[in-house]
Amino acid sequence: MNLQEIVDDIASAMKPRLGEGKIADYIPELARIDAKQFGLAVTTVDGETFTAGDASVPFSIQSISKVFMLTLALGKAGESIWSRVGREPSGSAFNSIVQLEHEHGIPRNPFINAGAIVITDMVLAGHAPREAIGEFLRFMRYLADDDSITIDEKVARSEQKTGYRNVALANFMHAFGNLHHAAELVLGVYFHQCALAMSCVQLSHAGLYLANRGTNPLTGFSVVSEKRARRINALMLTCGHYDGSGDFAYRVGLPGKSGVGGGILAIAPGKASIAVWSPGLNKVGNSALGSEALEMLTQRTGWSVFGH
Template sequence: MPDLAAIVADIAAEMAAAPDRGTPASYIPPLAAVDPARFGIAIVEADGTVHAAGDADMPFSIQSVSKVFALTLALGAVGDQLWKRVGREPSGSAFNSIVQLETEHGIPRNPFLNAGAIVVSDILLGRHEPREAIGEMLRFVRNLAGDDGIFIDEAVARAEQETGFRNIALANYMRAFGNLHHPAERVLGVYFHHCALAMSCRQLALAGRYLMAGGRNPDTGGSVVSARRARRINALMLTCGHYDGSGEFAFRVGLPGKSGVGGGILAVAPGIASIAVWSPGLNERGNSQLGTLALERLVHRTGWSVFEPR
């Protein structure tokens, strides 16, 4: 086993000194206020050992990383029926793009685009009130991480509600095609709140353990999803988790990963580790600049890329 304690310390030191840190997202006002000097990394190994460095215990807005947990819950609720309303192909488009929706009849390309995640939120809403669906999501993530300290940042959710005109457009556009079953405001209430989950790298890496462990929660031994479903979620993360930067991420890192505009990335080395990195500065595709670089360094030193011969 590589010396992970030394590796995370080296990576954190390198990232602290990195000159080119990208730019924090500004279209959600509270995200623009986050210090670009921040960097955190946490790795949970299959045996439960945790290695953390930098700002690994500072909560940040996980944003689109939450789409992985929302998808997992929605698949639990409706099973493979979900795939009638959401595709499984990379889009090659930006996370908030509307272009393909017209020609593809309101069916989003994948569940990690904003449009796809909004359909997933519609499914989570089911017969509930938005408040209940949000509560269910929060309980789910707390349970996965084994940590009740995880919370939803209401200021972030409110800011998105006030400025999320594109998401409002996406939701209404899909409703026009019949692919949203509830009113747009109610669905977006769920979507904005799960995007506003605040978690530290440590909490996020713990929450992602089921994806490295064949669908099982190592705390309880219970099954979160079947092994097949965990494998499929990992496949979607690899092909679609970084939007139009997914090819580049696979090329540089080679792990299933999901990014968010808060600067977090959850990455999975199946059977080996669940990894979370965070640095708020983004590259031109809206993915964490240093988070990606840190994972590239990690994979270089550990050989954890899924494309590495085992």
């Protein structure tokens, strides 16, 4: 199987369609991005990276950061985190308040905004917000083995100015006793983690531990246990694309996590970590061309977790 040929073919197929979908313009800083971009990077567990298109252009990873924050929280608090956040698909929008009221401030899973805010609250325990942001950035540089990764302050500020619904979610959970720090402190960290800028290449490297039983084969660093890697993948498969998770599992068949910056991290367990990016989103808020590119990739490679 010639992976370089496959990624080149996918990028060629996407070329005439660049700019499809709708950019996440509710975050003003993201609205300024050129929609006509597409990047794809596939890093195998043997440590080889195959790229096409704009694979080395940094973009705002947004909600993909939730996978890595969950990994940090599990490292700090272990399985006890599940008393404060569920593990079920939400079936409603990623920023829904209705469900949260119904379930008494316990978010349905760690990948919807409310759940991710609780996870961030856990990582903040014992830290000042600046320290927690620093810890997250160091962790991401360690995972990707790349010290050039940074947080885009402009995007973070842009989100802070417009994130009223996230403020509402945080305050709401605080009222139920499920947020242990002041809402504005937790949100300060949350908006910064979402504003992390990474390229497809860096992101495919950072996700490699999930494809390789918890260990990054590029560095030999053990990040999580094999069991924990498997469980994070399970959550990505069932909850990683909000109310589009079922459709993504049906069409692509890989654990994945999308972000409104147009990025998607997908994991082929035992095979590869894949990052794709194209800013235009489909109606459920996932990268339109990115989702299709991953579907093409699994068709060509047979990498679906549901067998050939």
